Amino acid sequence: MAKPVGRRGETRERVLRTALCLFRERGVGGASLQMIADQLGVTKAAVYYQFPSKDELVLAVVQPALDRLAEVVDLAEGIGEPDARRQAAVEGLIDLILDHRQIVATLYSDPAVAEVLDSHPDLGGLIERLRQLMFGPDPTPSRLIAAAMVGGGLISVGTEPLLADTAPDVLRRELRGAARLLLRD
Amino acid sequence: MAKPVGRRGETRERVLRTALCLFRERGVGGASLQMIADQLGVTKAAVYYQFPSKDELVLAVVQPALDRLAEVVDLAEGIGEPDARRQAAVEGLIDLILDHRQIVATLYSDPAVAEVLDSHPDLGGLIERLRQLMFGPDPTPSRLIAAAMVGGGLISVGTEPLLADTAPDVLRRELRGAARLLLRD
DNA sequence: GTCTATAGCCCGATAGAC
């Protein structure tokens, strides 16, 4: 809704950038619309003109990463051989995390986000499909553990402040190596 | 459910247990003192009799894990050889996470917790010392990445709901193996 | 130790002028 945002929708973009920044710093629950508005130099009501509710704003902030996740899962599921399929999922996840570090950090920063995302109809199924890809059809404990380790490790590396300035291709190479080690590809 | 409490200090323990449970489910910011009191069948004021503020309650809930972390760091720092030192830190961390899964999940559930902990005088230094132990004196990017991967992976495995019923010694063995792989011990 | 009651603040959200 609200696509003809006057001209160019530039304000909307500024709100999204500022919101992402504050969500990242203070968590979604800790970043009020007042803070976002103050940082932009406008009032809360101006933000409400762009987004009908805070939930909608949160959703809009994380949407790019969700779209990308859907692409990754779709692509991986199209691969027949199980190991290659999981490998495609892992590499897609790595690229996703590196391309959307701040959003991923936001997603994992606050349980309130999970609640907002539960209202997103497709997402629950999407995550379940991702789990299937990562764990395989018959998840043994050690496979579960390895997959959880990879997932958490990727996110941790992608969001670690000390690694914020590390070149993405270095990170990508190391992460692929680490995932391969843990999953014994 | 609970009836008048007989012994001294028992109520305090019940508050702590209930708070941890709710913090884990809804995040610290999402769990109000009203909810905690309701679940215990008392009023907010009764909780305030036990803890002077919500921040103090949060601190008391996570204190056991912080104490344990201090032990782990102290012990590891006493080891001279760098690789053995890091190995001791990693194994101590693994045991800590397995023994305090719920607290660790709480610690990582909400940025609000980090703010509370910043008021804890010793903790900042403690985490810095842990970083030193994990990264070593001269952290190359690939060492940084491996250490971040291990840290995030351990937490992810320790808090993954699907692994809640997995035997601790299985988890411990797998986690030690994974850490050894990644850190090339 | 636990209660009732309330103060005081900030939140998300809405109404309507410009």
Added chain:
DNA sequence: GTCTATCGGGCTATAGAC
């Protein structure tokens, strides 16, 4: 598109009776 002004509600925290 942005503003001022306000509403209703939940929050932490306190005061004082029992």
